[in-house]
Amino acid sequence: MNVADTERMCSLLRDSGMEAAEAVEQADLILINGCSVRDKAVHKAVSTLGTYQDFVTAGRKPLLGLGGCVGQMEKGTIFRRAPYLDFVFGPDAIDQIPEIVSRVQQGERHSVYADFDRRDDYSTETRALPGQAQAFVNIMKGCDKYCTYCIVPFTRGREKSRTISEVLDDLAKLVGQGVREVTLLGQNVNSFGKGNPNKLGLEPRALVGPIGRVGPEEGEETFPMLLRAMDADPRLAELKRIRFTSSHPLDFSDQLLECYAPPSEGGVARLAPHLHLPVQSGSDRVLSKMGRKHKIESYIAQMDRLKALNPDVGLGTDLIVGFPTETEEEFEETLKLLDRVQYDTVFAFAYSPRPGTRAAKLPDDVPDEVKNRRLNQLLAHQKLISERRYAERVGRRYEVLVEGSAKNDLMLREGESRGLRVWTGRTGCNRVVNFRAGAPRSLTGRFLEVEITDSSPIALTGNLLSDVSEGSSA
Numbered sequence: 001m002n003v004a005d006t007e008r009m010c011s012l013l014r015d016s017g018m019e020a021a022e023a024v025e026q027a028d029l030i031l032i033n034g035c036s037v038r039d040k041a042v043h044k045a046v047s048t049l050g051t052y053q054d055f056v057t058a059g060r061k062p063l064l065g066l067g068g069c070v071g072q073m074e075k076g077t078i079f080r081r082a083p084y085l086d087f088v089f090g091p092d093a094i095d096q097i098p099e100i101v102s103r104v105q106q107g108e109r110h111s112v113y114a115d116f117d118r119r120d121d122y123s124t125e126t127r128a129l130p131g132q133a134q135a136f137v138n139i140m141k142g143c144d145k146y147c148t149y150c151i152v153p154f155t156r157g158r159e160k161s162r163t164i165s166e167v168l169d170d171l172a173k174l175v176g177q178g179v180r181e182v183t184l185l186g187q188n189v190n191s192f193g194k195g196n197p198n199k200l201g202l203e204p205r206a207l208v209g210p211i212g213r214v215g216p217e218e219g220e221e222t223f224p225m226l227l228r229a230m231d232a233d234p235r236l237a238e239l240k241r242i243r244f245t246s247s248h249p250l251d252f253s254d255q256l257l258e259c260y261a262p263p264s265e266g267g268v269a270r271l272a273p274h275l276h277l278p279v280q281s282g283s284d285r286v287l288s289k290m291g292r293k294h295k296i297e298s299y300i301a302q303m304d305r306l307k308a309l310n311p312d313v314g315l316g317t318d319l320i321v322g323f324p325t326e327t328e329e330e331f332e333e334t335l336k337l338l339d340r341v342q343y344d345t346v347f348a349f350a351y352s353p354r355p356g357t358r359a360a361k362l363p364d365d366v367p368d369e370v371k372n373r374r375l376n377q378l379l380a381h382q383k384l385i386s387e388r389r390y391a392e393r394v395g396r397r398y399e400v401l402v403e404g405s406a407k408n409d410l411m412l413r414e415g416e417s418r419g420l421r422v423w424t425g426r427t428g429c430n431r432v433v434n435f436r437a438g439a440p441r442s443l444t445g446r447f448l449e450v451e452i453t454d455s456s457p458i459a460l461t462g463n464l465l466s467d468v469s470e471g472s473s474a
């Protein structure tokens with residue numbers, strides 16, 4: 001979400017006549033887009049801010065702004081700790097960023113732009129840079145779930161969705177610009193549609209999930225409706241992959257599951273075989289204290305049904321260890337869940353209380369050393385699972401969307417580097433693939449077929465077979 005917000009700020013500022021500086025030493029304006037979901041991330045944002053306290057470029061101090069959820073959370077209080085900061089803004093003020101910068105350039109100081117957008121109709125337009133093959137597309141914002149540990153409903157507000165027709169028009173424009181993969185974004189995309197009447201008259205189906213009827217009211221738009229409308233829209237014929245993030249197990253409806261079926265059985269053809277469904281804990285008691293309202297048994301049943309529809313689906317999740325009162329046995333239930341579901345990727349964190357949340361009032365009674373030990377144990381446990389999951393892919397062929405040059409050239413052996421580069425991309429099931437190919441032309445943004453020859457717990461390695469984007473051999 002923050003990457004998408006940052007891209008949006010860059011695009012809006014570019015339209016207002018600014019250019020991205022090649023190095024921070026050349027910048028007239030520095031924006032820090034901070035995440036508040038964990039204590040550590042907030043500290044990072046604030047300490048990054050501190051590094052610019054006495055920063056001077058070309059004999060003058062650049063303007064300094066703090067944004068994102070950290071700006072929303074801190075508001076004007078941050079000026080007591082960082083009086084050298086010029087302005088603060090929250091996620092709902094991003095579209096005003098050129099005007100805000102202009103006011104600050106004219107002398108406004110210590111301004112705070114952190115009001116929530118109170119309008120019911122959420123409307124926005126995605127900004128893609130020329131040549132971009134992938135785009136993040138916000139389809140809803142905010143969250144109504146209020147998990148006890150989470151600051152998001154307080155920093156991003158209540159749920160609001162764009163209309164399906166607006167999203168389709170936006171996507172048609174992006175596809176016309178060359179975008180071939182989109183990630184539909186929101187805090188809880190699978191509850192998309194709340195409050196939007198089904199004006200297009202799309203097939204109305206009441207959504208049913210693990211607790212019965214879920215999602216928007218009857219007669220309103222829904223997330224499966226959006227996916228099917230995307231599949232049916234001729235303007236999106238060139239779109240190759242649809243991803244989405246993030247989602248809540250309670251709203252993961254049977255109708256959304258059906259979208260993962262093969263197209264011949266009613267599935268959505270371009271929906272990537274990948275799902276990141278945060279579970280947070282393997283213990284029902286801990287989940288209840290987290291206010292998650294879903295049970296492990298029904299979560300596992302959803303995952304089993306998904307794997308039955310598509311055995312190669314890539315699965316990911318988020319986990320918190322050391323939540324208040326979590327016992328050793330309950331932590332072990334989380335390890336058992338990893339064994340049972342067999343995720344490809346896991347994002348795991350030690351619990352840190354977020355001020356203002358209900359969980360922050362609970363005694364933070366799991367000592368830091370226990371939290372850290374559990375976190376390391378969990379990551380080591382998952383590493384073995386990921387290693388096995390990735391190794392199972394050796395010998396297979398995947399269509400890979402190239403994201404750019406790999407950060408390291410370890411795959412290039414001595415004497416091999418001339419004329420070759422290592423490229424990195426992702427499969428539809430979201431596995432990272434590194435492969436060698438000729439260096440003269442950029443492969444970024446192309447869909448290539450790669451045969452997997454090796455694996456590690458975090459990535460696959462392969463040989464380039466063909467250029468799927470153009471149907472020619474490469």
Ligand code: SF4
Pocket residue numbers: 143144145146147150151152153187188248
């Ligand atoms: S569903 Fe996600 S964003 Fe919403 S409150 Fe829970 S953890 Fe936070």
